[in-house]
Amino acid sequence: xxxxxxxxxxxxxxxxxxxxxxxxxxxxxxxxxxxxxxxxxxxxxxxxxxxxxxxxxxxxxxxxxxxxxxxxxxxxxxxxxxxxxxxxxxxxxxxxxxxxxxxxxxxxxxxxxxxxxxxxxxxxxxxxxxxxxxxxxxxxxxxxx
Amino acid sequence: xxxxxxxxxxxxxxxxxxxxxxxxxxxxxxxxxxxxxxxxxxxxxxxxxxxxxxxxxxxxxxxxxxxxxxxxxxxxxxxxxxxxxxxxxxxxxxxxxxxxxxxxxxxxxxxxxxxxxxxxxxxxxxxxxxxxxxxxxxxxxxxxxxxxxxxxxxxxxxxxxxxxxxxxxxxxxxxxxxxxxxxxxxxxxxxxxxxxxxxxxxxxxxxxxxxxxxxxxxxxxxxxxxxxxxxxxxxxxxxxxxxxxxxxxxxxxxxxxxxxxxxxxxxxxxxxxxxxxxxxxxxxxxxxxxxxxxxxxxxxxxxxxxxxxxxxxxxxxxxxxxxxxxxxxxxxxxx
Numbered sequence: 202x203x204x205x206x207x208x209x210x211x212x213x214x215x216x217x218x219x220x221x222x223x224x225x226x227x228x229x230x231x232x233x234x235x236x237x238x239x240x241x242x243x244x245x246x247x248x249x250x251x252x253x254x255x256x257x258x259x260x261x262x263x264x265x266x267x268x269x270x271x272x273x274x275x276x277x278x279x280x281x282x283x284x285x286x287x288x289x290x291x292x293x294x295x296x297x298x299x300x301x302x303x304x305x306x307x308x309x310x311x312x313x314x315x316x317x318x319x320x321x322x323x324x325x326x327x328x329x330x331x332x333x334x335x336x337x338x339x340x341x342x343x344x345x346x
Numbered sequence: 347x348x349x350x351x352x353x354x355x356x357x358x359x360x361x362x363x364x365x366x367x368x369x370x371x372x373x374x375x376x377x378x379x380x381x382x383x384x385x386x387x388x389x390x391x392x393x394x395x396x397x398x399x400x401x402x403x404x405x406x407x408x409x410x411x412x413x414x415x416x417x418x419x420x421x422x423x424x425x426x427x428x429x430x431x432x433x434x435x436x437x438x439x440x441x442x443x444x445x446x447x448x449x450x451x452x453x454x455x456x457x458x459x460x461x462x463x464x465x466x467x468x469x470x471x472x473x474x475x476x477x478x479x480x481x482x483x484x485x486x487x488x489x490x491x492x493x494x495x496x497x498x499x500x501x502x503x504x505x506x507x508x509x510x511x512x513x514x515x516x517x518x519x520x521x522x523x524x525x526x527x528x529x530x531x532x533x534x535x536x537x538x539x540x541x542x543x544x545x546x547x548x549x550x551x552x553x554x555x556x557x558x559x560x561x562x563x564x565x566x567x568x569x570x571x572x573x574x575x576x577x578x579x580x581x582x583x584x585x586x587x588x589x590x591x592x593x594x595x596x597x598x599x600x601x602x603x604x605x606x607x608x609x610x611x612x613x614x615x616x617x618x619x620x621x622x623x624x625x626x627x628x629x630x631x632x633x634x635x636x637x638x639x640x641x642x643x644x645x646x647x648x649x650x651x652x653x654x655x656x657x658x659x660x661x662x663x664x665x666x667x668x669x670x671x672x673x674x675x676x677x678x679x680x681x
Binding site: 255256259260263276277283286287289290291292293294295296297298299300301302303304305310311312313321324325327328329341342343344 | 562608615619640644647665669672678
């Protein structure tokens with residue numbers, strides 16, 4: 202089925218869960234600076250990476266996202282002081298766990314990107330899109346109706 | 347073992363008679379041969395039915411939590427000035443005390459509400475291993491005699507050494523003696539092979555990714571979503587489980603394979619830094635799903651990344667409830 206999708210001109214769909222204060226503003230900056238980046242990401246804005254339930258990531262993969270990108274403020278720069286630090290622990294364990302189960306490691310990506318890093322945001326999105334394209338359409342865990 | 351049992355009954359009786367506890371959660375003989383089931387003793391004269399041997403499987407911390415919360419909910423109907431607290435005594439082996447520590451850290455109840463009767467543990471009998479050894483024959487009768495099980499099946503009598511049928515988590519247990527204690531019953535048990543604790547996880551990690559996924563799929567295909575694992579787990583105490591929430595509906599409830607996989611992934615991931623490896627979920631699973639391979643990985647990661655083991659001490663906070671400024675940056679993507 203997935204080979205057919207590649208033939209049909211499949212393009213990765215990536216759910217990007219980003220924090221409102223840094224990465225979302227960074228994405229905004231990339232936009233107003235007219236920096237080009239692939240249109241494959243669907244950005245979901247949350248107050249803080251600490252707000253992200255690991256279930257969001259698993260659920261996105263189940264609902265057919267080919268990749269998930271999570272990005273927030275750099276450690277030490279969180280709007281809520283320590284939200285991203287507790288998120289980091291959660292994600293470190295989640296990423297290792299999903300990898301352990303045999304899901305491709307590159308499907309989930311975690312990074313930091315501040316409000317002034319429009320260029321970095323564009324680079325992250327291009328990088329992640331490229332990595333997911335290499336993997337091809339998601340097959341594991343996907344709920345097909 | 348008999349000496350420990352006798353002492354345990356005495357201590358339990360004393361606690362109940364002196365009204366230091368309202369109820370004691372322990373084990374009694376089950377109705378089927380070679381089983382022990384949780385029991386609640388409120389009458390001092392009933393303490394004679396308490397057991398402590400290699401057939402006691404379930405983690406009793408689950409029942410401690412249940413008893414306290416049932417009582418607390420019942421107290422909502424009582425005038426505030428007339429409300430009482432219930433003190434629960436519990437027969438606790440190493441893993442049960444770890445679960446209690448976890449409950450205390452997560453502020454489920456206070457230290458004053460429990461009395462821990464610590465018992466040393468030499469591991470419990472894995473019924474599935476025993477069944478394999480007996481080639482699936484039904485156990486008609488049986489008795490535990492020291493380090494041996496005398497089993498009667500349709501095919502005849504057999505003697506099985508307890509050491510041959512110990513559960514996997516017991517063989518490599520690090521905490522077979524109680525971590526916290528109000529009363530100690532018996533001498534500390536000898537150490538198990540704790541240095542081999544993560545060997546199975548390491549072996550699984552070294553297999554290729556596709557093989558790991560195939561194994562996960564195969565195991566989860568057995569799951570019938572009875573939620574016995576959740577019901578038995580002392581760390582699963584949410585008033586409403588995500589599996590049953592309907593707004594939002596986190597996970598489908600049908601027979602769909604990815605739904606089952608997602609349910610299991612999330613239930614297991616909720617155990618990150620909280621699983622004490624008591625084996626209760628594995629013991630109650632009617633389909634024999636291998637949950638431990640996956641749960642143990644979280645334990646290993648928590649220890650390797652953050653140097654913490656769930657419920658190992660009242661002083662160190664749960665892994666995901668704390669952080670350090672500089673740690674585990676290696677998984678962060680930098681283009």
